Amino acid sequence: MFPSLAFLTPLLSHGISHDLWSSLPSLLATAGGGEGETYAKAFAVALTLTTVLVFVFAQLFGEIAVRIGLPEVLGELVAGFLIGVSGIQILMLGNEGGPVADWAVNLVQLFSGSDVTTIQEIFAGPVKILVNDYAATGVGVLLFKIGLEADLKELIKVGPQAASVAIAGVVLPMVAGFWGLTAVFHLPIIPALFAAAALTATSIGITSRIMQDMGVLKTREGQIILGAAVLDDILGIAILAVAIGVAEHGSVEASSVLGIVFNAALFVASAIALNKIFGPRYINFLAGLKNRYSVLVGAIVFLALMGVIARIIGLEDILGCFAAGIILSDTKATKALEKACDPLVALFTTVFFVTIGAKTDLTVLNLANPESQMGLVIALFLTVVAIVGKVAAGYCLVSKEKVNRLAIGSGMVPRGEVGLVFAGLGAATGALTGAINVAIVLMVIVTTFVAPPMLRWVFARQA
Amino acid sequence: MFPSLAFLTPLLSHGISHDLWSSLPSLLATAGGGEGETYAKAFAVALTLTTVLVFVFAQLFGEIAVRIGLPEVLGELVAGFLIGVSGIQILMLGNEGGPVADWAVNLVQLFSGSDVTTIQEIFAGPVKILVNDYAATGVGVLLFKIGLEADLKELIKVGPQAASVAIAGVVLPMVAGFWGLTAVFHLPIIPALFAAAALTATSIGITSRIMQDMGVLKTREGQIILGAAVLDDILGIAILAVAIGVAEHGSVEASSVLGIVFNAALFVASAIALNKIFGPRYINFLAGLKNRYSVLVGAIVFLALMGVIARIIGLEDILGCFAAGIILSDTKATKALEKACDPLVALFTTVFFVTIGAKTDLTVLNLANPESQMGLVIALFLTVVAIVGKVAAGYCLVSKEKVNRLAIGSGMVPRGEVGLVFAGLGAATGALTGAINVAIVLMVIVTTFVAPPMLRWVFARQA
Numbered sequence: 001m002f003p004s005l006a007f008l009t010p011l012l013s014h015g016i017s018h019d020l021w022s023s024l025p026s027l028l029a030t031a032g033g034g035e036g037e038t039y040a041k042a043f044a045v046a047l048t049l050t051t052v053l054v055f056v057f058a059q060l061f062g063e064i065a066v067r068i069g070l071p072e073v074l075g076e077l078v079a080g081f082l083i084g085v086s087g088i089q090i091l092m093l094g095n096e097g098g099p100v101a102d103w104a105v106n107l108v109q110l111f112s113g114s115d116v117t118t119i120q121e122i123f124a125g126p127v128k129i130l131v132n133d134y135a136a137t138g139v140g141v142l143l144f145k146i147g148l149e150a151d152l153k154e155l156i157k158v159g160p161q162a163a164s165v166a167i168a169g170v171v172l173p174m175v176a177g178f179w180g181l182t183a184v185f186h187l188p189i190i191p192a193l194f195a196a197a198a199l200t201a202t203s204i205g206i207t208s209r210i211m212q213d214m215g216v217l218k219t220r221e222g223q224i225i226l227g228a229a230v231l232d233d234i235l236g237i238a239i240l241a242v243a244i245g246v247a248e249h250g251s252v253e254a255s256s257v258l259g260i261v262f263n264a265a266l267f268v269a270s271a272i273a274l275n276k277i278f279g280p281r282y283i284n285f286l287a288g289l290k291n292r293y294s295v296l297v298g299a300i301v302f303l304a305l306m307g308v309i310a311r312i313i314g315l316e317d318i319l320g321c322f323a324a325g326i327i328l329s330d331t332k333a334t335k336a337l338e339k340a341c342d343p344l345v346a347l348f349t350t351v352f353f354v355t356i357g358a359k360t361d362l363t364v365l366n367l368a369n370p371e372s373q374m375g376l377v378i379a380l381f382l383t384v385v386a387i388v389g390k391v392a393a394g395y396c397l398v399s400k401e402k403v404n405r406l407a408i409g410s411g412m413v414p415r416g417e418v419g420l421v422f423a424g425l426g427a428a429t430g431a432l433t434g435a436i437n438v439a440i441v442l443m444v445i446v447t448t449f450v451a452p453p454m455l456r457w458v459f460a461r462q463a
Numbered sequence: 464m465f466p467s468l469a470f471l472t473p474l475l476s477h478g479i480s481h482d483l484w485s486s487l488p489s490l491l492a493t494a495g496g497g498e499g500e501t502y503a504k505a506f507a508v509a510l511t512l513t514t515v516l517v518f519v520f521a522q523l524f525g526e527i528a529v530r531i532g533l534p535e536v537l538g539e540l541v542a543g544f545l546i547g548v549s550g551i552q553i554l555m556l557g558n559e560g561g562p563v564a565d566w567a568v569n570l571v572q573l574f575s576g577s578d579v580t581t582i583q584e585i586f587a588g589p590v591k592i593l594v595n596d597y598a599a600t601g602v603g604v605l606l607f608k609i610g611l612e613a614d615l616k617e618l619i620k621v622g623p624q625a626a627s628v629a630i631a632g633v634v635l636p637m638v639a640g641f642w643g644l645t646a647v648f649h650l651p652i653i654p655a656l657f658a659a660a661a662l663t664a665t666s667i668g669i670t671s672r673i674m675q676d677m678g679v680l681k682t683r684e685g686q687i688i689l690g691a692a693v694l695d696d697i698l699g700i701a702i703l704a705v706a707i708g709v710a711e712h713g714s715v716e717a718s719s720v721l722g723i724v725f726n727a728a729l730f731v732a733s734a735i736a737l738n739k740i741f742g743p744r745y746i747n748f749l750a751g752l753k754n755r756y757s758v759l760v761g762a763i764v765f766l767a768l769m770g771v772i773a774r775i776i777g778l779e780d781i782l783g784c785f786a787a788g789i790i791l792s793d794t795k796a797t798k799a800l801e802k803a804c805d806p807l808v809a810l811f812t813t814v815f816f817v818t819i820g821a822k823t824d825l826t827v828l829n830l831a832n833p834e835s836q837m838g839l840v841i842a843l844f845l846t847v848v849a850i851v852g853k854v855a856a857g858y859c860l861v862s863k864e865k866v867n868r869l870a871i872g873s874g875m876v877p878r879g880e881v882g883l884v885f886a887g888l889g890a891a892t893g894a895l896t897g898a899i900n901v902a903i904v905l906m907v908i909v910t911t912f913v914a915p916p917m918l919r920w921v922f923a924r925q926a
Contacts, residue, residue: 293809
């Protein structure tokens with residue numbers, strides 16, 4: 001987030017010339033360290049430029065969103081659009097997204113004296129690595145904090161209800177989507193399968209952030225949505241395995257899918273068990289250390305380990321971060337830990353949501369392109385199925401008490417980055433042609449943007 | 464700090480095989496996304512392994528340090544020794560430090576299924592970039608916070624006193640060192656110049672952190688040491704320019720050195736002016752935004768900009784971070800901002816001090832090597848000059864009031880990373896042979912380790 005240390009690399013740049021901005025050749029350039037210093041300066045300028053724009057745009061559009069009554073996260077997504085691949089192209093994070101804009105390269109060149117190729121490599125290399133890491137840190141800490149704040153007893157209590165919503169929310173859009181794509185649009189089976197799989201996703205990051213922004217995360221509905229989103233993530237991974245297996249082999253081994261489900265179940269069960277037997281002991285141990293921030297540091301270590309364990313056994317690592325939060329919830333230091341996480345969440349989670357926007361290519365909306373036109377029609381169909389399917393899933397909730405089923409269904413609507421991964425993976429197998437890929441991306445964008453106003457309206461009606 | 468996002472890269476890793484740890488070939492491997500997933504998993508495991516060891520070792524040895532009455536930062540440096548180039552070699556950050564240890568590579572391979580070459584590249588590439596960035600963030604935030612906490616009026620008041628200490632602390636060790644190395648040890652002029660230049664440094668990061676650990680940063684003596692360390696940093700950059708100029712051309716243009724001093728003076732003066740006219744207005748603006756963390760985010764943006772501006776005009780970027788703190792000090796939100804920075808400081812500053820330890824090559828202590836033996840004798844001389852020179856500088860303090868001059872001199876003793884940069888730069892010009900390089904590194908280590916007990920003893924005697 002900051003320029004790297006001056007003293008880790010040669011220090012001098014203002015050299016023989018009196019002109020501040022024409023610092024080449026500097027003393028160090030002639031001393032053989034100049035190349036390193038020019039590189040370090042270009043790196044510092046490129047990274048600062050990128051992160052400063054991320055934060056300034058996020059603050060600006062987050063502020064606008066809040067002032068017009070929308071969740072802040074939408075402003076951050078818009079900020080991402082504006083500085084990412086669809087906008088001024090300074091935040092170019094996708095694998096196929098091309099280089100950053102010339103103006104950014106020229107600006108870095110002006111202040112560093114480095115050459116264009118090097119600067120482009122810096123943006124495509126270390127800057128991208130760092131921004132992606134900040135984003136990963138952001139969503140990891142966010143899910144950790146949501147785990148900390150979650151009421152485990154409540155989550156277990158709503159578990160069956162959440163499961164009913166999650167399963168219905170997977171089956172309904174998948175079946176309707178697959179049927180429509182094959183029967184109405186006459187798509188081949190493989191691309192239809194991927195598009196239908198993308199319909200099943202729920203973005204746990206976006207959903208929980210929206211609910212946090214609205215202050216409804218801790219309601220009964222909020223906890224059901226949270227539980228269902230977590231289960232949906234696990235189901236999504238299993239479905240993805242099926243889709244890829246069919247795409248590649250025409251079939252899939254049941255054992256591999258069962259293996260994923262088994263690992264996931266074991267992981268969730270372990271987290272619940274560890275909350276009682278490990279969480280309080282670990283916190284007590286940390287609180288007994290002399291460092292005032294031992295609890296925070298120890299929690300971060302635990303979170304990182306849980307994230308990587310989840311990844312190793314084939315789950316998403318944010319599920320590991322969430323589990324880490326669950327395990328450390330409800331201890332004597334949990335409240336203080338939540339507070340200590342706040343600055344990290346504020347900084348890094350912003351980067352995460354901006355990067356989601358930045359990676360979303362809105363140029364697919366170009367209507368002069370025939371593929372776009374076809375994509376638009378399919379997108380309309382997918383979007384309707386996506387929204388109706390999840391809302392209907394809310395009404396499939398198995399519950400004796402009175403809960404706001406419309407709110408629960410609405411909370412499951414945003415596909416966010418998970419839907420984009422489905423599209424990306426499908427494209428990687430070669431199964432998805434341009435039109436259907438465009439359609440999936442559009443569906444993801446619309447569901448992500450329509451969910452916050454929907455949720456606001458639904459929860460407001462209830463109150 | 465966390466494994467990168469599962470959904471930014473293909474998700475699946477547990478594939479057809481039932482064996483959790485032999486996840487190749489996975490479904491995704493056959494789907495063409497396997498290489499990406501294996502890489503992503505290896506990256507996540509390598510990064511987690513590295514950062515977890517950094518934090519666990521830092522906590523452990525920080526705890527031991529505090530329990531035996533030493534500042535925590537010493538424990539963090541020791542942690543760095545143990546996991547860095549001198550120890551188990553998992554944290555290999557130096558440019559010439561060779562690859563990470565085989566056990567680490569094998570561990571990553573076990574959990575990711577990636578190949579040895581790729582894993583080594585991951586450690587030497589992205590993991591190194593990230594850890595260096597965390598470290599840079601750490602020292603940046605630390606200096607920012609010290610700037611926030613600094614009493615600007617007091618700093619200006621002690622300015623002349625600090626200047627007298629800084630100048631004496633540069634001149635005395637430099638002259639004594641240069642004379643001894645040339646007259647007694649018959650070293651050529653160039654290496655003697657670099658070694659003497661390394662004697663002038665003061666590690667602002669280590670000095671301020673030690674004083675913070677001891678709770679004496681805000682005493683009159685603490686503020687004089689802080690002011691002198693900042694001025695010392697600026698003088699150090701100018702001296703380095705001279706040394707490099709002489710090494711390369713046999714002479715140096717006065718204009719370039721004057722340019723650095725002029726820029727530095729302008730920079731410091733601007734910061735002082737901006738504290739009144741810009742700081743409170745900026746904070747008020749930020750506090751008026753809807754986001755609860757706007758002040759923190761805005762401060763971080765400002766800090767990053769100040770860091771890069773300092774770097775662009777040829778100063779150390781941590782001076783920019785310090786100036787940013789000074790500018791935002793003494794506003795209505797400063798206290799809250801300090802608090803919000805605490806978790807960032809706790810996490811990232813730890814990484815910084817561990818990396819200093821990790822980069823320090825203690826194998827230079829090998830006495831079977833004749834160069835080491837010669838180096839040891841010179842090191843002894845340099846260390847004595849380094850300590851006596853700075854302590855004497857404390858007594859050169861121009862002041863009418865009664866202050867603890869011994870404490871001030873002792874506070875200037877640690878050379879830390881700044882001294883290592885001098886050695887590294889000298890080596891880069893080809894001027895420093897093995898023995899003298901070894902000697903400088905040893906002097907840096909000893910002064911860094913001897914300062915905390917010295918300071919503790921001196922301040923305790925006063926109280």
